[in-house]
Amino acid sequence: MNAGRGEGRLTTHVLDTMAGRPGAGITVVLDRLGDDGARTRVAEARTNADGRCDGPLLAGADLTVGRYELTFAVGAYFQARGVTLTDPPFLDEVPIRFAISDAGQHYHVPLLISPYAYSTYRGS
Template sequence: MTKGLSTHVLDLTHGIPAANLKIELWKLNQSGNEKEHVQTVLTNEQGRVETNLLSKFESGTYELLFYVGDYFKEKGIQLKEPLFLNQVPLRFGICKESGHYHVPLLISPWGYQTYRGS
């Protein structure tokens, strides 16, 4: 597999891929107190991002920000404000400049799970 960063999102509440979910990718500086926006994407019908999220693959700390609150509102789920989960940030490190990093997210309005996939 080519080097890069990918993600996909599964909606555990409905048992389907989370289509049209907004995701932002950020790169953190070495101190971790500043972030640089890399790109914003939407998931496809399979809950996946169709392109490599990193055009320049390098070691560092990154953050994927998943807009799960907006997604569940669009699905018509009645949720009380403030939402328990609105935006889910996943901060992770890439420690080598070769290989592939896959960061899946399993979501519901009340919880989430992630892991390093392949």
């Protein structure tokens, strides 16, 4: 385990499966989750025209072993695109909880989204 070396990085991207294109302009928040339930905001970004953040959310020594949560503001994204949504929207914010077990690896956590469904996986 490379827990102390900090050579890895955390990245994400969003694909709008309803429109068949990248999810541009989506606010992404990253929190670190403590063993005691406390949460600490460690990054906030907005996806670019390719649905990706302009750089890693965490990299190097900032990427540490632990539990994290990415939150994607998808309700605001679909509203801005003029998509008719329920009130309140079925999916407003999508949280993805995951763990970093080796800070020396690349963790890529993409989100595939539509107004009524989402999926994720560990990408490369």
